[in-house]
Amino acid sequence: xxxxxxxxxxxxxxxxxxxxxxxxxxxxxxxxxxxxxxxxxxxxxxxxxxxxxxxxxxxxxxxxxxxxxxxxxxxxxxxxxxxxxxxxxxxxxxxxxxxxxxxxxxxxxxxxxxxxxxxxxxxxxxxxxxxxxxxxxxxxxxxxxxxxxxxxxxxxxxxxxxxxxxxxxxxxxxxxxxxxxxxxxxxxxxxxxxxxxxxxxxxxxxxxxxxxxxxxxxxxxxxxxxxxxxxxxxxxxxxxxxxxxxxxxxxxxxxxxxxxxxxxxxxxxxxxxxxxxxxxxxxxxxxxxxxxxxxxxxxxxxxxxxxxxxxxxxxxxxxxxxxxxxxxxxxxxxxxxxxxxxxxxxxxxxx
Amino acid sequence: xxxxxxxxxxxxxxxxxxxxxxxxxxxxxxxxxxxxxxxxxxxxxxxxxxxxxxxxxxxxxxxxxxxxxxxxxxxxxxxxxxxxxxxxxxxxxxxxxxxxxxxxxxxxxxxxxxxxxxxxxxxxxxxxxxxxxxxxxxxxxxxxxxxxxxxxxxxxxxxxxxxxxxxxxxxxxxxxxxxxxxxxxxxxxxxxxxxxxxxxxxxxxxxxxxxxxxxxxxxxxxxxxxxxxxxxxxxxxxxxxxxxxxxxxxxxxxxxxxxxxxxxxxxxxxxxxxxxxxxxxxxxxxxxxxxxxxxxxxxxxxxxxxxxxxxxxxxxxxxxxxxxxxxxxxxxxxxxxxxxxxxxxxxxxxxxxxxxxxxxxxxxxxxxxxxxxxxxxxxxxxxxx
Numbered sequence: 063x064x065x066x067x068x069x070x071x072x073x074x075x076x077x078x079x080x081x082x083x084x085x086x087x088x089x090x091x092x093x094x095x096x097x098x099x100x101x102x103x104x105x106x107x108x109x110x111x112x113x114x115x116x117x118x119x120x121x122x123x124x125x126x127x128x129x130x131x132x133x134x135x136x137x138x139x140x141x142x143x144x145x146x147x148x149x150x151x152x153x154x155x156x157x158x159x160x161x162x163x164x165x166x167x168x169x170x171x172x173x174x175x176x177x178x179x180x181x182x183x184x185x186x187x188x189x190x191x192x193x194x195x196x197x198x199x200x201x202x203x204x205x206x207x208x209x210x211x212x213x214x215x216x217x218x219x220x221x222x223x224x225x226x227x228x229x230x231x232x233x234x235x236x237x238x239x240x241x242x243x244x245x246x247x248x249x250x251x252x253x254x255x256x257x258x259x260x261x262x263x264x265x266x267x268x269x270x271x272x273x274x275x276x277x278x279x280x281x282x283x284x285x286x287x288x289x290x291x292x293x294x295x296x297x298x299x300x301x302x303x304x305x306x307x308x309x310x311x312x313x314x315x316x317x318x319x320x321x322x323x324x325x326x327x328x329x330x331x332x333x334x335x336x337x338x339x340x341x342x343x344x345x346x347x348x349x350x351x352x353x354x355x356x357x358x359x360x361x362x363x364x365x366x367x368x369x370x371x372x373x374x375x376x377x378x379x380x381x382x383x384x385x386x387x388x389x390x391x392x393x394x395x396x397x398x399x400x401x402x403x404x405x406x407x408x409x410x411x412x413x
Numbered sequence: 414x415x416x417x418x419x420x421x422x423x424x425x426x427x428x429x430x431x432x433x434x435x436x437x438x439x440x441x442x443x444x445x446x447x448x449x450x451x452x453x454x455x456x457x458x459x460x461x462x463x464x465x466x467x468x469x470x471x472x473x474x475x476x477x478x479x480x481x482x483x484x485x486x487x488x489x490x491x492x493x494x495x496x497x498x499x500x501x502x503x504x505x506x507x508x509x510x511x512x513x514x515x516x517x518x519x520x521x522x523x524x525x526x527x528x529x530x531x532x533x534x535x536x537x538x539x540x541x542x543x544x545x546x547x548x549x550x551x552x553x554x555x556x557x558x559x560x561x562x563x564x565x566x567x568x569x570x571x572x573x574x575x576x577x578x579x580x581x582x583x584x585x586x587x588x589x590x591x592x593x594x595x596x597x598x599x600x601x602x603x604x605x606x607x608x609x610x611x612x613x614x615x616x617x618x619x620x621x622x623x624x625x626x627x628x629x630x631x632x633x634x635x636x637x638x639x640x641x642x643x644x645x646x647x648x649x650x651x652x653x654x655x656x657x658x659x660x661x662x663x664x665x666x667x668x669x670x671x672x673x674x675x676x677x678x679x680x681x682x683x684x685x686x687x688x689x690x691x692x693x694x695x696x697x698x699x700x701x702x703x704x705x706x707x708x709x710x711x712x713x714x715x716x717x718x719x720x721x722x723x724x725x726x727x728x729x730x731x732x733x734x735x736x737x738x739x740x741x742x743x744x745x746x747x748x749x750x751x752x753x754x755x756x757x758x759x760x761x762x763x764x765x766x767x768x769x770x771x772x773x774x775x776x777x778x779x780x781x782x783x784x785x786x787x788x789x790x791x792x793x794x795x796x797x798x
Contacts (some may be wrong), residue, residue: 152605154654155667164530171512174517174591179520182455183597191595192786196510196555200788210664213652213789214563217510217555219531227550229567238650257527268752281554302550312547329617394528396550 072139072279073371076131078107116376123164124166127275128199135277145208156237158211161200162226162246209240220390221398223366242287246367247275269360276368279336295374298401309397322383328355377404416645417634420492420627422484458603462620462725474514480623482539483584492627502577503551506560508729557785562732565593566648584733585623608753609690609719620725624733643740648677653788665703668790676794685779687735690719701760712763732783739779743797
């Protein structure tokens with residue numbers, strides 16, 4: 063990617079239904095204190111604990127997860143989470159949002175269609191109108207935190223999370239924003255579960271959809287330095303293709319840097335395992351490879367965002383190295399990969 | 414920096430391609446018809462601007478994808494892009510994806526597969542476009558009713574950064590039962606037609622459509638001797654950060670100023686304003702206020718037209734339908750009318766609406782507005798070739 067350097071200054075992961083995930087991920091990545099949260103009360107997701115009680119009524123689960131995780135990530139990047147304080151810290155017209163989700167509002171759409179069939183439109187709630195629009199997570203994050211620059215929602219299948227990272231970087235390098243809040247979210251539901259089950263029919267196991275959200279704060283290096291933010295990693299090149307190996311060939315940084323970590327696509331079944339083995343041959347022998355999906359389940363459009371947060375945390379902890387993150391091919395979609403590097407993290411400012 | 418538009422495509426309820434759609438617009442022909450795709454007994458609203466491509470009226474999966482491919486193919490045919498290993502990015506803007514197909518699968522048992530929910534696979538298969546490499550596979554951008562103009566802005570960014578040699582931007586939407594039903598539910602009295610900016614307007618009716626453009630750096634298009642249809646000068650993008658569904662005039666005005674700044678034009682240079690104009694009380698009033706704020710209280714010198722009077726609200730496709738139409742207006746010196754607009758809303762009283770019949774005029778610069786749920790605003794400025 064050309065132009066301005068773009069860095070990751072914060073991340074957060076919200077997994078209300080996976081209480082052990084933080085410890086498992088910390089163990090696999092060798093990093094303590096990962097920003098993985100479980101915002102639960104009496105066993106249920108309780109976003110009010112993070113966001114307060116006001117304004118959450120009628121918001122769908124994907125949106126509440128998105129708000130919650132964006133709050134975690136802003137906080138991690140050293141930014142205020144109250145809209146007024148955030149506006150005082152950074153110009154709201156320079157902060158944008160990219161959301162990524164495929165399943166976010168499937169439940170609302172199918173339920174409303176069912177209700178209409180059962181009794182006409184007098185049976186449906188007008189409060190479902192905003193949630194019928196697929197961009198509700200990205201738009202609501204903007205409204206909640208007062209972020210007035212470019213606002214995007216990607217629903218681009220298995221590579222959607224990494225594509226969102228790419229578009230966030232593009233928005234910054236094009237001068238449309240200095241800071242982009244990237245949010246990936248997926249939620250299980252009747253229709254989402256059935257789409258996955260039907261696609262996977264005939265294969266040994268049908269994965270469960272991960273219920274949760276991941277967020278990464280992406281920022282121009284100039285902005286990060288001017289506000290003395292922690293720089294965790296620099297975004298490098300992006301590549302895509304119909305196969306994993308083809309996507310990896312787009313990564314020109316790899317000809318210069320030996321990766322110290324590879325976050326692989328989800329490995330399900332022999333074909334995936336073989337594709338990962340074949341792709342691993344393009345990396346130096348001994349490059350550690352971690353399948354985040356094996357720990358967290360099928361995170362589809364949110365996976366790439368979560369991987370970038372985790373890779374950045376790992377690079378920042380080690381203060382060196384280059385990580386590659388890969389999503390797909392999966393669910394009929396191709397593959398994408400992104401390089402993150404710690405080269406700018408080395409000169410990060412003391413807290 | 415500016416970008417050459419070297420190909421356009423469009424499918425609407427009044428035409429299966431750019432020429433047919435534009436000819437209908439110029440004649441003031443509307444696609445307004447009794448609701449065809451859904452069981453009318455379930456809704457108070459009785460009309461929509463649907464594309465009449467269903468066999469014996471039975472709805473089926475994949476209609477949006479088919480129109481998108483038709484529009485993209487028309488644009489690619491026109492652009493005659495050389496097939497010599499160019500880096501081509503594809504960005505598809507949509508409000509409702511293939512959610513109509515999901516509804517048919519969920520409620521009626523039609524066959525549908527997860528990867529058909531977005532458009533990457535269909536676009537790759539349909540066009541044979543190889544997008545692998547340093548660019549993403551075709552992006553499905555779900556930015557509500559301004560999605561396709563957002564896609565256009567992002568496409569121009571990829572060219573400006575030198576990441577792509579050419580960009581294909583598409584927009585598409587088909588009616589969904591859930592969105593049609595929810596708009597029916599919140600409507601005080603369902604409208605029988607979309608009457609943008611009219612004092613008697615009573616709300617929005619959904620329409621169906623798709624549009625596409627091929628965008629290249631102006632210098633590259635010139636070098637390869639391509640026919641340039643128009644020049645994209647700039648696209649402004651922002652978010653109100655204000656309300657889930659209600660518009661904010663300040664955000665709309667900021668998007669227009671952003672577009673003018675990026676395009677390097679003054680409001681006075683705009684000759685044609687293709688407004689968002691959904692026919693809702695709120696949108697048209699907010700848009701009129703925003704235009705007044707940016708162009709001055711006397712209103713713009715530009716001619717103003719609102720295509721949703723003929724296409725209905727084509728949701729995520731509408732911005733690009735407006736842009737492709739603006740390209741035709743600039744090339745031919747004709748402004749299509751806004752049928753059904755009798756007496757403009759008070760805030761827009763001074764606007765130079767083209768109402769009953771098309772207007773011939775020399776046009777150099779056009780502005781296209783698109784605003785969506787969640788306060789996502791996109792404004793494009795396009796200049797005659």
